[in-house]
Amino acid sequence: NAGVTQTPKFQVLKTGQSMTLQCAQDMNHNSMYWYRQDPGMGLRLIYYSASEGTTDKGEVPNGYNVSRLNKREFSLRLESAAPSQTSVYFCASSVAGGYNEQFFGPGTRLTVL
Amino acid sequence: SQQGEEDPQALSIQEGENATMNCSYKTSINNLQWYRQNSGRGLVHLILIRSNEREKHSGRLRVTLDTSKKSSSLLITASRAADTASYFCAPLNGGGTSYGKLTFGQGTILTVHP
Numbered sequence: 653n654a655g656v657t658q659t660p661k662f663q664v665l666k667t668g669q670s671m672t673l674q675c676a677q678d679m680n681h682n683s684m685y686w687y688r689q690d691p692g693m694g695l696r697l698i699y700y701s702a703s704e705g706t707t708d709k710g711e712v713p714n715g716y717n718v719s720r721l722n723k724r725e726f727s728l729r730l731e732s733a734a735p736s737q738t739s740v741y742f743c744a745s746s747v748a749g750g751y752n753e754q755f756f757g758p759g760t761r762l763t764v765l
Numbered sequence: 766s767q768q769g770e771e772d773p774q775a776l777s778i779q780e781g782e783n784a785t786m787n788c789s790y791k792t793s794i795n796n797l798q799w800y801r802q803n804s805g806r807g808l809v810h811l812i813l814i815r816s817n818e819r820e821k822h823s824g825r826l827r828v829t830l831d832t833s834k835k836s837s838s839l840l841i842t843a844s845r846a847a848d849t850a851s852y853f854c855a856p857l858n859g860g861g862t863s864y865g866k867l868t869f870g871q872g873t874i875l876t877v878h879p
Contacts, residue, residue: 693871694869695808695869700866753810754808756809759807
């Protein structure tokens with residue numbers, strides 16, 4: 653099992669460009685999450701999907717959109733990137749919500765110039 | 766959801782010593798989870814302790830939970846250089862709009878010197 657995979661690992665964008673971060677899990681988990689991690693801020697939840705077909709906003713959703721494509725895949729889209737979105741982005745999954753442990757991907761390091 | 770607050774922010778010890786990290790939270794919980802993050806990597810789940818449990822062990826890890834004080838502690842015994850990492854606690858409220866939403870604090874940076 654690969655667990656949770658994320659692509660790309662690194663990305664540099666110019667202000668105003670768009671991109672999609674991809675996440676996939678092969679553990680048949682129902683719930684998936686997107687976090688961002690900034691120095692001194694810990695991890696902050698951007699969006700989550702409790703189950704296939706549902707998505708909900710987290711703590712910092714502005715500037716992002718998500719798609720739960722199927723049970724395996726959960727993508728995060730930046731429509732018009734801003735320097736404030738420079739961060740490390742982590743995808744995670746769990747069997748069902750926070751009552752279970754979350755499994756994290758390796759992260760995508762994004763720089764917006 | 767609520768955020769756990771870890772203490773201390775940084776801890777530096779020698780190999781073989783024990784390391785204790787604390788976590789405080791504000792409202793009642795369903796469970797509390799501890800995670801480790803090595804530099805440049807994703808988080809790895811260590812232990813989940815439920816609100817009706819007081820202590821849990823996993824190898825060299827021991828987690829305690831005191832719901833009356835709204836606090837938890839993570840003890841790593843006989844530490845190794847490979848334990849050098851950031852450690853996060855994540856309390857989870859039960860049900861409602863907090864369902865499934867863990868909130869992480871800034872973590873404790875543990876450095877274990879060989």
